Amino acid sequence: EAQKNNAAVESAIAEAKASAEAASGEAAAATKAAQRAEAMTEQNRSALRALNDKIDRMFKTISRK
16 A cells, blocks of 8 residues: 555656646747747847938938939
């Protein structure tokens, strides 16, 4: 009986560890995805600033003529 209880406890512990590892992996993947999204957002902001600067220069050139 005690051996059955020990086996059940060991099994529950192993299952809990596996579940914790899976959750940790999912959290790491979510963090990595968030970092990629943040980098893409900054890249888009930079591209928009460059485009705005170019448009401003174009309007200045057009308004001089």
